[in-house]
Amino acid sequence: MAISTSILLVIALAPLLGCLLAGFLGKFIGRAGAHSATILGVAISCALSMYVLYQLCTGAVPVYNQNIYTWFEIGKYTATVGFLIDKLSAMMMVVVTFVSLLVHIYTIGYMAEDDGYQRFFSYISLFTFSMLMLVMSNNFMQLFFGWEAVGLVSYLLIGFWFKRPTAIFANLKAFLVNRVGDFGFLLGIAAILYFLGTLDYSTAFANAPSLVGKTLQITQNHAWDAATVIGVLLFIGAMGKSAQVPLHVWLPDSMEGPTPISALIHAATMVTAGIFMVARMSPIFELSEGALSFIMVIGATGALFTGLIGIVQNDIKRVVAYSTLSQLGYMTVALGVSAYAGAVFHLMTHAFFKALLFLGAGSVIIAMHHEQDMRYMGGLRKYMPVTWITMWIGSLALCGVPFFAGFYSKDAIIEAVGESHRWGAGYAYACVLIGAFVTALYTFRQMYLTFHGKERFTVVADHGHGHGEHAAHHDAHHGDAHHGEHHDDAHHDDHGHHEPGVLHHAPKESPWVVTLPLVLLAIPSIVIGAIGAKSMLYSGWFGEAIHVNEANNVLAELSHEFHDWFSAALHGFAQWPFVLVALAFAIQTYIYLFNPAVADKIKSALKPLWTVLDRKYWIDDVYFAVFAKGGVKLGRALWKGGDAAVIDGVLVDGSASLVQRVARGVRALQSGYLYHYAFAMILGLILLLGGYWLVGQ
Numbered sequence: 001m002a003i004s005t006s007i008l009l010v011i012a013l014a015p016l017l018g019c020l021l022a023g024f025l026g027k028f029i030g031r032a033g034a035h036s037a038t039i040l041g042v043a044i045s046c047a048l049s050m051y052v053l054y055q056l057c058t059g060a061v062p063v064y065n066q067n068i069y070t071w072f073e074i075g076k077y078t079a080t081v082g083f084l085i086d087k088l089s090a091m092m093m094v095v096v097t098f099v100s101l102l103v104h105i106y107t108i109g110y111m112a113e114d115d116g117y118q119r120f121f122s123y124i125s126l127f128t129f130s131m132l133m134l135v136m137s138n139n140f141m142q143l144f145f146g147w148e149a150v151g152l153v154s155y156l157l158i159g160f161w162f163k164r165p166t167a168i169f170a171n172l173k174a175f176l177v178n179r180v181g182d183f184g185f186l187l188g189i190a191a192i193l194y195f196l197g198t199l200d201y202s203t204a205f206a207n208a209p210s211l212v213g214k215t216l217q218i219t220q221n222h223a224w225d226a227a228t229v230i231g232v233l234l235f236i237g238a239m240g241k242s243a244q245v246p247l248h249v250w251l252p253d254s255m256e257g258p259t260p261i262s263a264l265i266h267a268a269t270m271v272t273a274g275i276f277m278v279a280r281m282s283p284i285f286e287l288s289e290g291a292l293s294f295i296m297v298i299g300a301t302g303a304l305f306t307g308l309i310g311i312v313q314n315d316i317k318r319v320v321a322y323s324t325l326s327q328l329g330y331m332t333v334a335l336g337v338s339a340y341a342g343a344v345f346h347l348m349t350h351a352f353f354k355a356l357l358f359l360g361a362g363s364v365i366i367a368m369h370h371e372q373d374m375r376y377m378g379g380l381r382k383y384m385p386v387t388w389i390t391m392w393i394g395s396l397a398l399c400g401v402p403f404f405a406g407f408y409s410k411d412a413i414i415e416a417v418g419e420s421h422r423w424g425a426g427y428a429y430a431c432v433l434i435g436a437f438v439t440a441l442y443t444f445r446q447m448y449l450t451f452h453g454k455e456r457f458t459v460v461a462d463h464g465h466g467h468g469e470h471a472a473h474h475d476a477h478h479g480d481a482h483h484g485e486h487h488d489d490a491h492h493d494d495h496g497h498h499e500p501g502v503l504h505h506a507p508k509e510s511p512w513v514v515t516l517p518l519v520l521l522a523i524p525s526i527v528i529g530a531i532g533a534k535s536m537l538y539s540g541w542f543g544e545a546i547h548v549n550e551a552n553n554v555l556a557e558l559s560h561e562f563h564d565w566f567s568a569a570l571h572g573f574a575q576w577p578f579v580l581v582a583l584a585f586a587i588q589t590y591i592y593l594f595n596p597a598v599a600d601k602i603k604s605a606l607k608p609l610w611t612v613l614d615r616k617y618w619i620d621d622v623y624f625a626v627f628a629k630g631g632v633k634l635g636r637a638l639w640k641g642g643d644a645a646v647i648d649g650v651l652v653d654g655s656a657s658l659v660q661r662v663a664r665g666v667r668a669l670q671s672g673y674l675y676h677y678a679f680a681m682i683l684g685l686i687l688l689l690g691g692y693w694l695v696g697q
Helices: 005-024 026-058 087-110 117-136 140-158 165-196 201-211 226-241 250-256 259-268 270-280 289-310 316-336 340-367 385-399 405-419 425-451 471-477 512-538 554-559 565-572 576-594 597-605 607-614 616-669 674-696
Strands: 064-074 077-085 215-219 222-225
Touching (some): 005 026, 005 077, 005 087, 005 117, 077 087, 117 140, 117 259, 117 270, 140 165, 165 201, 165 226, 226 270, 250 259, 259 270, 270 340, 385 405, 405 512, 597 607
Antiparallel strands (some): 215 222
C-alpha cells in the first residue's frame, strides 16, 4: 500500500482554498466565514499530515516520491510538480500545520477588532500553503517556488498594518535581505543543474558523488571545488531565509507584523525553511568539509552574539525574536557538524516552545492594552495564571532544563559539537556553551520583569478612551517594534492616548481562543523531547532522508551514551549547560526578585558593552548607511548623470534642439523674394557645372 496522491493534494491545497475564500469572498462570507474556511482548511491539512506521518512511522507505507504534473520540458531538462514524502517531510508537515492551526485559532482573539480581519486570515492560510509546497517538494524548481512564495507572503504579513511607516520599512527590509540570500540559492540550484543535469532530488542525490574532483573556475587563478561552491551557495539561501549572520537583520524588525505572525514566521515555518533545506540536501553537503565548516562557524557566531543582544531588550517580543536568532544558530551549528537529525529535532521542539512564547507574549500584550515595554509590567502572574504557567514551561524548554523538550535537542547539539573534529569546532563549542548561559539570562530576565516582582503600572478609571482588549487599537496607534530605534525612552502612541505604565483597566487573563493554543503548545513543549529523542537522534529514524558519511557521524558516537530519556535527563543535571542555566537563574532571581537596583548598577558599570549590544553591533547602521543610503545616492547619480544629462540632455532634448537649430537656419532661406530664389538657382547651377567639370578631369 502506498500513500494516496489525493490525500497529499488535499494536504497542500486545502489551506490554499481557505486562502482564496477568505481573500476574494471575504466581504460576502464575513469574519466568521473567513476564519471558519481557513481554520477548516488548515485543520484538514493537519489531520491528514498526522495520518501520513503515522502511516510512515508504522511502516504501513513506503516513502512516496512521484511527479504529479509536468510543467515544461526543454531538451533534456524537465520541470515537474511532485511530492517526496518521507519521515523528514512528513514531520515538517505536521509541525507546520499544527502550529499554523493554533495560530489561526489564536488570531480570532488577537485580531478581533482589526479592519483587515479577512485579509489577515487569507495571508496566513497562503503562508501555510507556501510552506507545505516547500517541504513536500521532490525537486529544486518546486522548492524554489515555495521558497519565494514564503518570502512574498512574509512581506505581506510583516507590512500588514501598511499605514505605519515602520511596518513598511520592516517588510521592505525583510524582502531585500532575503533577495540577497535567494540570489545565492538560485546560483546554487543553477550549479546543480549544470553539474548534475537534473532538478529532481533523487536523481541529483544519486549523482552527487560525481561532483568529487570537479572544479569551477570562478576566479582567474584558482579553481574551486564544485561541491564546496554548491554547498556555500545553497547555504547563502538558508542564511537569508533562516536569518543567519550577517543576513539576520530582517528578523527582529519583522516584529512589526501582528503577534500571530511572529509566532508563524519565527517558530515553525519561514525561518526553519533553510534548516530543512540543508538537511534535505545532506548528500551534497557531506561532500564538502569546507562548506560544512563555513556553516558551523556562521551558526556558532549567530548562536552567541545575537543572543547577547536579547539581554538588553525591553520589548517583550524583541527578547523572543533575538532568542529565535540564537536558536537558529544552534540548528545551523548542528548542520555544520553533520548532526542533521539533531538540527531537525531541535527545529521541531523549538517550533512548539517558541510559538508558545510568542503567543504568550501576545497574550500579555493584549492584557496590558498593547504595552510591550517590560519595564511597565511586573506582577502579572496573579492576573494571568494560564499565560504565566505556560510561558514558564516554554521558557524552561528554551533554556534546555532537563525533562523539558528543549533539553533533549539542545544538549544533543552541544555534545555533538564537542564530539566533532571539524575545523572551527572548538570555537563553535565555546559559542554554544556560553550561549546556553546567555539564553537563560535573557529568558529569566523576561519572565521576572513581566510576571514577578512589584507591579510597575497604574490602573486609572477609564474616561471613555475605549482602549480595546484587542489588536485594533494597537493596529492604528502602537508599533510592535521600531526599526533601528531604542526603546529606552518611554514610548507612547501617535494619538497620545497611552501613557507608559498607565492602564484604563486592570490586566486580566486572555479569552479562551488565546489561552487554548497556549495550553496545546505547552504540552509538546514538555513531552515531545522525551518521546522523540532516542528514535530521531540516535536510531536512524529519518532513514534515507538524511545521509551522513560514516566518518562524520557524531550522533552515532553519542548514541553509545544514551540509554533512555529519563536517565539522559538525570545525567543532564550534572552537565555544563545545566550548571550555566542554574547560575543564570540564580543571578536573575537575586537581581529581579531581591535587589532590582543591581540591574542599573551593572548597566552603568558595563555601559560600553551595553551600548554595543543596544546598537546591535552597528550592523543595521552600516547596512543602512552603505546599502540603503548608498543605493539612493547611486540611483540619484545615475538619474542626474545618465537619465537627466545623457538621455534627456543629449539624446532627447539634444536631438530636439539640433532639429530646431537646423530648421531655424533653413527657414532663413525661405525669404519670399524672387531675386533670392533666382540667385540660389544660378549659384546651384554653377556648383553643378563645377562638379561635373571636376569629375570629367
